[in-house]
Amino acid sequence: MALIKSISGIRGTIGGYSNENLTPTDIVKFAAAYGTWLSKEHNGKKVVVGRDGRISGDMVSSLVINTLLGLGINVVDLGLSTTPTVELAVTWENADGGIIITASHNPKEWNALKLLDSKGEFLDAEAGAAILQLASKQDFIFAGVDKIGTCIRVTHTLQKHIDAVANYPLVDVDRIKLKNYRVVVDVINSTGAIFIPPLLKALGVDDVIVLNGEVNGRFAHNPEPLPENLAGLSSEVKKQNASFGIAVDPDVDRLCFVCEDGSMFGEEYTLVAVADYILSKKPGNTVSNMSSTKALKDVTLKHGGEYFPSAVGEVNVVKKMKEVNAVIGGEGNGGIIVPDLHYGRDALIGIGLFLSALAQHKNGIKSFRSRYPDYFISKNKIELEKGINVAAIFEKIRGKYKKQPVNTEDGLKIEFDNDWVHLRTSNTEPIIRIYAESSFETTANNIALRLMQDIKEFM
Numbered sequence: 090m091a092l093i094k095s096i097s098g099i100r101g102t103i104g105g106y107s108n109e110n111l112t113p114t115d116i117v118k119f120a121a122a123y124g125t126w127l128s129k130e131h132n133g134k135k136v137v138v139g140r141d142g143r144i145s146g147d148m149v150s151s152l153v154i155n156t157l158l159g160l161g162i163n164v165v166d167l168g169l170s171t172t173p174t175v176e177l178a179v180t181w182e183n184a185d186g187g188i189i190i191t192a193s194h195n196p197k198e199w200n201a202l203k204l205l206d207s208k209g210e211f212l213d214a215e216a217g218a219a220i221l222q223l224a225s226k227q228d229f230i231f232a233g234v235d236k237i238g239t240c241i242r243v244t245h246t247l248q249k250h251i252d253a254v255a256n257y258p259l260v261d262v263d264r265i266k267l268k269n270y271r272v273v274v275d276v277i278n279s280t281g282a283i284f285i286p287p288l289l290k291a292l293g294v295d296d297v298i299v300l301n302g303e304v305n306g307r308f309a310h311n312p313e314p315l316p317e318n319l320a321g322l323s324s325e326v327k328k329q330n331a332s333f334g335i336a337v338d339p340d341v342d343r344l345c346f347v348c349e350d351g352s353m354f355g356e357e358y359t360l361v362a363v364a365d366y367i368l369s370k371k372p373g374n375t376v377s378n379m380s381s382t383k384a385l386k387d388v389t390l391k392h393g394g395e396y397f398p399s400a401v402g403e404v405n406v407v408k409k410m411k412e413v414n415a416v417i418g419g420e421g422n423g424g425i426i427v428p429d430l431h432y433g434r435d436a437l438i439g440i441g442l443f444l445s446a447l448a449q450h451k452n453g454i455k456s457f458r459s460r461y462p463d464y465f466i467s468k469n470k471i472e473l474e475k476g477i478n479v480a481a482i483f484e485k486i487r488g489k490y491k492k493q494p495v496n497t498e499d500g501l502k503i504e505f506d507n508d509w510v511h512l513r514t515s516n517t518e519p520i521i522r523i524y525a526e527s528s529f530e531t532t533a534n535n536i537a538l539r540l541m542q543d544i545k546e547f548m
Contacts, residue, residue: 095516100201103145120156122224123204133185135163137178139170140190141340142279144306145200149190161232164240169280171341173435174250179209191340194313210432211404255291260441264448266293270332275300275322277312279339314345316353323351333454337436343423344436348455356423357382363425364417366446368392373416376409379502380511380524381421382464400499407432465530467537469523482547510536
């Protein structure tokens with residue numbers, strides 16, 4: 090069905106033909122290319138590997154680990170883990186790199202290899218290009234029998250990650266505990282089921298109801314934590330008379346909340362609320378990608394900081410955060426990056442900080458949400474067939490709207506007075522994403538629909 094090579098790693102659907110899908114042949118090829126690059130460029134001899142709860146995870150993990158061993162690289166196997174935990178474990182284990190086996194929010198037929206450097210951060214475009222070149226040439230030299238790598242299994246990283254969140258200076262466990270929250274958590278049949286309940290307990294939340302808690306990768310609904318996929322969580326929050334609901338994606342790097350009345354807090358506002366809290370304690374600059382709400386800019390200016398947009402993709406956000414020395418950043422999809430913990434989206438620290446902010450508020454989460462402006466983002470997508478020239482389509486749209494301010498750093502972002510629309514090809518799926526924001530929901534939807542009609546016309 091699909092094989093996508095991007096800054097978000099090597100991602101594809103399981104089964105089918107090699108070079109068109111993520112087959113065992115492709116998994117070995119790309120794992121070998123990464124291991125070869127690590128050995129040649131950085132004398133890498135140690136790699137951390139972890140996976141989410143997908144059906145194909147065990148198979149993909151075995152292929153990756155044994156390929157690395159065959160190259161003479163030692164492996165630290167975390168088994169079932171989360172993306173942020175693997176990122177942290179690279180530095181904890183003094184490893185030279187890491188591989189996270191997850192397709193994040195994609196449906197169950199997808200999986201991916203996300204590749205990390207020695208800092209536990211995603212590889213930049215240059216490193217990614219070098220690895221793809223090695224994979225294309227299949228220029229690998231495997232180790233002789235006396236130099237095959239060794240694999241050790243570690244289990245302490247779960248607790249170490251939870252402890253890092255609970256002990257983070259701005260996470261207020263005592264205040265959270267006093268609130269006696271009752272929480273419903275949708276962990277979507279993946280590793281959030283292993284990590285989120287003990288994290289909440291460490292934060293002083295003892296009354297936790299878990300939905301979709303069996304780690305089997307057979308996702309009970311579309312795993313992307315969007316409002317249309319969270320009807321079950323919304324209903325259960327009301328049914329259980331809970332304080333709020335929490336949803337994460339399968340690899341636990343995205344985070345969103347449901348209010349006590351079943352309404353959505355808004356995944357865009359997860360970062361906004363956390364940033365507001367952080368900036369109240371530690372003023373500074375912020376970063377989010379250009380598909381994210383302008384509410385983060387509003388909050389940043391309120392605290393005397395400066396806001397900077399980046400291209401979409403975690404590696405781009407991190408690069409910009411380092412450039413401007415941001416104290417908090419992330420993406421409007423519920424991805425929180427706290428740089429003095431680590432440069433990666435992390436739902437666990439996001440939960441700790443969000444609950445600390447909420448616990449300072451006298452009333453419930455619905456009232457807490459009312460502190461922030463009501464901007465509406467209309468999120469849409471158009472599936473791409475093979476052979477479509479997206480660049481040519483975007484150029485025609487740019488010409489049509491030449492009188493408007495246009496940013497071409499990442500696809501097309503067009504501004505209409507106080508509103509905007511962002512068109513870009515996805516790093517993770519064969520689609521064009523169309524995001525539009527306005528102070529009015531109808532306006533945002535209409536802007537998005539107008540641009541979707543333009544795209545289809547120029548196709």
